[in-house]
Amino acid sequence: MKKSEKSMAGWYFFLIVIAAYIAVFFVKSDAVIPSLAFFASIIRKIVPIFVLIFALLVAIDYYVKPESIVRHLGKGSGAKGWAWAIAGGIISTGPIYMWYPLLNEMQRKGARSAYVAAFLYNRALKPALLPLFIYYFGLAYVAVLSIVMVIASIIQGIAVEKIMEAKK
Amino acid sequence: MNSKKKIAESARKSARVLWRSTPILVGVVLLVSLANTLIPKSAYTAVFSRIALVDSFIGSALGSIMAGNPVTSYVLGGEMLSQGVSLVAVTAFLVAWVTVGMVQLPAEAMLLGRKFAITRNVTAFLLAIIVAITTVAILGLI
Numbered sequence: 001m002k003k004s005e006k007s008m009a010g011w012y013f014f015l016i017v018i019a020a021y022i023a024v025f026f027v028k029s030d031a032v033i034p035s036l037a038f039f040a041s042i043i044r045k046i047v048p049i050f051v052l053i054f055a056l057l058v059a060i061d062y063y064v065k066p067e068s069i070v071r072h073l074g075k076g077s078g079a080k081g082w083a084w085a086i087a088g089g090i091i092s093t094g095p096i097y098m099w100y101p102l103l104n105e106m107q108r109k110g111a112r113s114a115y116v117a118a119f120l121y122n123r124a125l126k127p128a129l130l131p132l133f134i135y136y137f138g139l140a141y142v143a144v145l146s147i148v149m150v151i152a153s154i155i156q157g158i159a160v161e162k163i164m165e166a167k168k
Numbered sequence: 169m170n171s172k173k174k175i176a177e178s179a180r181k182s183a184r185v186l187w188r189s190t191p192i193l194v195g196v197v198l199l200v201s202l203a204n205t206l207i208p209k210s211a212y213t214a215v216f217s218r219i220a221l222v223d224s225f226i227g228s229a230l231g232s233i234m235a236g237n238p239v240t241s242y243v244l245g246g247e248m249l250s251q252g253v254s255l256v257a258v259t260a261f262l263v264a265w266v267t268v269g270m271v272q273l274p275a276e277a278m279l280l281g282r283k284f285a286i287t288r289n290v291t292a293f294l295l296a297i298i299v300a301i302t303t304v305a306i307l308g309l310i
Contacts, residue, residue, distance in 0.1 A: 014191035037203040057182035097272045100279035101189040136246045145303045159242035163287045
């Protein structure tokens with residue numbers, strides 16, 4: 001894909017989604033307004049996160065040089081790299097897709113794909129939601145699942161990286 | 169370059185990164201909203217077989233195509249349990265809900281690379297089944 005085509009891909013995707021809405025309008029018109037209302041409620045929630053991510057992007061661009069990303073999250077960063085990726089995934093807030101631009105930037109600066117995958121996997125564990133999760137499923141269940149998921153995130157990171165390297 | 173100019177330059181670069189991502193992010197939120205409206209909540213409990221391994225696969229598949237706040241998955245998961253769906257299936261559903269994103273896949277592929285996105289989502293799908301079976305086995309509830 002040429003660079004100009006690549007930069008337009010997002011807009012093509014957006015137009016396809018708009019086309020899907022137009023199609024739904026003709027097939028099931030009463031679904032469009034509730035969908036747009038739900039869309040507005042999500043947007044209201046993610047705007048503050050967007051601001052946070054913008055601030056993080058500026059801070060990373062200003063302070064973090066590719067060499068330090070490679071040192072903390074690059075090849076050879078070992079257990080510390082896993083700890084950063086797991087902790088980062090757990091403390092990050094908002095929908096998963098909000099973090100793609102930041103992770104893309106970190107990938108470009110040399111972060112291992114294993115850590116990016118582990119970061120994304122650990123986004124599943126949200127401390128703020130734990131009380132509700134425990135209310136529905138119990139403390140023992142939530143504790144065991146959380147530990148198993150942290151271990152699974154490392155397995156996934158290694159698997160993703162091995163598969164990516166094998167495909168090269 | 170002084171630090172004010174450097175910060176302004178970093179802000180410009182970061183704004184460009186976010187602007188490039190905007191149509192993808194807005195598109196994904198629109199898709200999530202449409203899926204949330206079109207797929208009735210009652211549709212989820214009707215598809216389980218009551219065979220643990222098959223149900224964990226179905227749970228993982230359902231969780232993968234769904235998107236939204238994890239809170240919604242807790243409510244749905246609780247509802248499934250009360251309707252007799254096995255804990256292993258519900259666990260696979262909960263894990264896949266937050267780790268696999270079919271709706272977000274186009275955005276993930278565009279921003280993090282197609283190979284990475286597909287590999288990550290396929291492994292997350294399989295891991296949801298393994299995590300569910302392991303969790304329930306540890307709890308001694310299978």
